[in-house]
Amino acid sequence: MSTAQILYVVPSQFMVEHLPNTTFPEDDEWIALVRAPEGLTVVREAPPYAEVERWVGLYGGETAHGLDTPGMLAALVAPLAEAGISVFVASTYHADLVLVPEHRLGEASATLKAAGHQVNGVSA
Template identity: 60%
Template sequence: MTAAAPQRLRVLPGGWTVRHLPSGTPVPDEAWLAVVRAPEGLTVVAPGGPDGWRALYAGESAHGVDAPGMLAALTGPLAAAGVPVFVVSTYHADLVLVPGDRLAVACAALRAAGHTVRT
């Protein structure tokens, strides 16, 4: 397997919450960063809230959807550092959410793996 190229990430400002809404729920008429509809319901990533997630956006080194290993290159070092993640992928980029109290550890692990992280 070929290793994915180092990526450039930036930490988005503020905290984020991840919510699950029941199947059939309409998309919220409020601010949100990502909404994913699946058979079991709607997942919403929105600003604020009690969850305290922080978002790392890997859109500064956008890649095609057929580039292998790009997400693994981010989640592997985070897993090795014991940092849980919640990931939302778009056509152009990945959004990796980490617990707010683990942001510094996450940034250090990603930098040690060769990625650039702007805070």
């Protein structure tokens, strides 16, 4: 099976928060949660007024894959790592949501295209 994927840019911008000593957020405005011994990591839509690092999501829903398909996430994050682009990943049952810093979206898109992926929704 090919690991080439069709990705699209999620229309929202996201923020990633760490809430120490918390087991669940106080609101339900989150996209993804990861609970760890040191606290809770929360991914949520970034409000327009928030002065935070903004992340943009690339989602491979067009090329959904099973949990038993090896290499799909690695095919995305390896070229980004080589290019020095930070990522935060939230995986779903069928695909992965790869967040990249907003200011690096163009570079991330070009990197993924050079690696054989299709990226839709990025202006040239």
